[in-house]
Amino acid sequence: MLYPQNIKCAVCGKDLFEENRYRICSGCSLTANIRFCPKCGRAVGESTVYCDDCMNHGRDFKEARAPFVYEGKAQKLVYRLKYGGQKYIAKIMAQYLADEYYKNDWYIDFITFVPMHIKREKSRGYNQAQLIASELSQIVNKPLVDSLKRIKYSNNFARLSREERFKEAEDSFRANDKYKKKSILLIDDVFTTGATTGSCAKELIKSGASDVYVLTFCTGVCKPKLY
Ligand SMILES: [Zn+2]
Numbered sequence: 001m002l003y004p005q006n007i008k009c010a011v012c013g014k015d016l017f018e019e020n021r022y023r024i025c026s027g028c029s030l031t032a033n034i035r036f037c038p039k040c041g042r043a044v045g046e047s048t049v050y051c052d053d054c055m056n057h058g059r060d061f062k063e064a065r066a067p068f069v070y071e072g073k074a075q076k077l078v079y080r081l082k083y084g085g086q087k088y089i090a091k092i093m094a095q096y097l098a099d100e101y102y103k104n105d106w107y108i109d110f111i112t113f114v115p116m117h118i119k120r121e122k123s124r125g126y127n128q129a130q131l132i133a134s135e136l137s138q139i140v141n142k143p144l145v146d147s148l149k150r151i152k153y154s155n156n157f158a159r160l161s162r163e164e165r166f167k168e169a170e171d172s173f174r175a176n177d178k179y180k181k182k183s184i185l186l187i188d189d190v191f192t193t194g195a196t197t198g199s200c201a202k203e204l205i206k207s208g209a210s211d212v213y214v215l216t217f218c219t220g221v222c223k224p225k226l227y
């Protein structure tokens with residue numbers, strides 16, 4: 001048998017006739033994040049180098065990157081993993097994150113993930129960020145560490161403004177251990193403002209980590225402020 005059978009595109013469901021570790025057909029290509037802020041990795045417009053946030057405020061992580069923009073087909077995949085119970089999508093996402101990881105040439109001691117509050121994880125049954133991180137850890141052969149606990153339960157986080165998100169994410173996490181001089185790769189599904197990943201990074205640095213890098217499957221588009 002030359003071709004694997006029963007392998008379908010994760011987006012449109014069509015049969016894939018070629019060996020394709022991404023499991024997404026050529027007709028379903030996602031919006032690649034090509035022009036991005038070199039610090040936070042968010043998609044930026046033509047004229048910008050650093051986004052306004054990275055230009056005007058510090059970031060607790062060293063660099064963040066994401067292969068896709070949070071829209072269209074990529075956004076739908078995130079939804080299906082997060083709310084549709086389709087856990088196999090985590091493995092597909094991890095393939096893309098592995099490429100991104102190798103591209104960036106970061107030195108990493110271990111991989112970790114943005115934790116969910118215990119209440120939310122119980123109701124969903126799993127943490128999608130943990131699933132992606134676990135798959136990635138197997139592909140790139142770096143240990144997975146459950147390094148953080150979410151101690152604050154935030155409701156309707158998605159509806160908050162940028163400022164409210166940063167305020168709400170503050171002191172939301174506790175490190176499970178000391179990570180002295182460790183370089184850590186933090187995984188989440190989507191990077192929006194960086195409030196959550198930033199708060200996680202801050203806590204890891206407080207626990208002794210030397211550097212925190214962030215990889216997410218999707219990232220937001222940063223619209224420059226109009227003056
Ligand atoms: Zn397709």
Ligand SMILES: [Zn+2]
Pocket residue numbers: 037038039040041042050051052053054055
């Ligand atoms: Zn930025």
